[in-house]
Amino acid sequence: MKITRVEAIPFAIPYRKPLKFASGEVHVAEHVLVRVHADNGVVGVAEAPPRPFTYGETQAGIIAVIDSLFAPQIVGLSLLERETVHARLARTVGNPTAKSAIDMAVWDALGRSLDVSVTELLGGYTDRMRVSHMLGFDEPSAMVAEAEKMRDTHGISTFKVKVGRRPVSLDTAVVRALREHFGDGVDLYIDGNRGWTAAESARAMREMADLDLLFAEELCPADDVLGRRWLVGQIGVPFIADESAVTPADVTREVLGGSATAISIKTARTGFTRSQRTHHLAEGLGLEVVMGNQIDGQLGSLCTVAFGSAYELTSRRPGELSNFLDMSDDLLTEPLRITGGELTVRPGAGLGAEIDPEKLRRYRQDH
Ligand code: MUC
Numbered sequence: 001m002k003i004t005r006v007e008a009i010p011f012a013i014p015y016r017k018p019l020k021f022a023s024g025e026v027h028v029a030e031h032v033l034v035r036v037h038a039d040n041g042v043v044g045v046a047e048a049p050p051r052p053f054t055y056g057e058t059q060a061g062i063i064a065v066i067d068s069l070f071a072p073q074i075v076g077l078s079l080l081e082r083e084t085v086h087a088r089l090a091r092t093v094g095n096p097t098a099k100s101a102i103d104m105a106v107w108d109a110l111g112r113s114l115d116v117s118v119t120e121l122l123g124g125y126t127d128r129m130r131v132s133h134m135l136g137f138d139e140p141s142a143m144v145a146e147a148e149k150m151r152d153t154h155g156i157s158t159f160k161v162k163v164g165r166r167p168v169s170l171d172t173a174v175v176r177a178l179r180e181h182f183g184d185g186v187d188l189y190i191d192g193n194r195g196w197t198a199a200e201s202a203r204a205m206r207e208m209a210d211l212d213l214l215f216a217e218e219l220c221p222a223d224d225v226l227g228r229r230w231l232v233g234q235i236g237v238p239f240i241a242d243e244s245a246v247t248p249a250d251v252t253r254e255v256l257g258g259s260a261t262a263i264s265i266k267t268a269r270t271g272f273t274r275s276q277r278t279h280h281l282a283e284g285l286g287l288e289v290v291m292g293n294q295i296d297g298q299l300g301s302l303c304t305v306a307f308g309s310a311y312e313l314t315s316r317r318p319g320e321l322s323n324f325l326d327m328s329d330d331l332l333t334e335p336l337r338i339t340g341g342e343l344t345v346r347p348g349a350g351l352g353a354e355i356d357p358e359k360l361r362r363y364r365q366d367h
């Protein structure tokens with residue numbers, strides 16, 4: 001079970017409907033497929049989504065760091081030496097999605113080698129999660145129509161509404177329209193991607209005080225340290241740290257500093273090995289956890305549900321697992337399906353994902 005080779009393959013699949021939010025927008029999934037080969041013939045897979053507006057990574061940078069630094073550091077290690085893989089990758093700062101894709105592909109290869117699913121290897125709590133859908137910026141009527149389509153087609157009844165525009169009434173009108181349209185038949189929370197100031201966030205939360213929000217996420221920048229603490233101390237719902245708390249150390253700092261009371265775990269940026277550490281930390285600190293979405297394709301969403309299903313805490317709340325539905329196509333032989341508002345893990349070994357060779361040929365960008 002020794003690692004013999006790591007491939008980083010760029011691919012691009014257009015979105016049918018771009019996702020727009022306060023820190024950026026995504027029109028094409030220009031991701032990197034990572035394949036970890038082992039000497040027993042097994043190949044593990046995962047995908048890295050470059051998010052320059054969140055982590056500073058680019059598609060070309062992810063490929064360069066994998067080819068020049070990470071692959072040579074882990075070739076020759078056993079698939080069982082996951083902590084050694086983690087320690088070697090950790091010698092390089094940053095590059096969270098490049099490291100995570102390698103980490104998850106190693107776990108997938110290990111699961112395939114042992115004929116056990118990744119969810120069972122991690123914790124095996126359940127085999128499914130309820131799904132929360134992320135609604136990107138648009139007119140209120142269009143966002144209500146999208147939510148309705150998601151509910152009617154896939155049974156989804158939890159929605160994360162992107163906010164952070166100015167004036168704040170652009171966004172509070174959307175949340176009010178959703179609540180008025182669906183009544184108490186849906187759960188709603190908001191994510192500002194740092195778009196507002198602390199004072200704007202406080203005003204928006206007051207305007208929405210009667211709308212029964214579940215959570216508020218990253219409404220203002222965590223770097224506005226005192227403003228953020230002031231805000232979190234006064235709002236009546238858990239405040240989720242997402243991009244401000246990527247590492248377990250970030251989580252500790254943000255929570256103990258009073259700048260967050262809940263966290264988002266994204267396997268795209270902490271893989272499985274670091275997401276485990278974050279999960280255990282969250283349990284110890286008594287934090288709410290939401291399994292977040294890094295605007296993942298189907299392979300990334302499968303990684304999220306594989307991890308989220310492994311533990312009670314991570315499967316308690318609906319996970320953000322549905323934005324691949326906005327892509328025009330994907331790489332998996334067997335597409336993911338959300339039914340009755342739930343996504344299940346794939347039966348079988350590892351992640352249970354098979355890459356369709358014809359689709360990979362069509363979308364890869366390195367030939
Ligand atoms: C999210 O939860 O913020 C948008 C930007 C990013 O970093 O992730 C997405 C979703």
Ligand code: MG
Pocket residue numbers: 191193217218242243264292
């Ligand atoms: Mg977020």
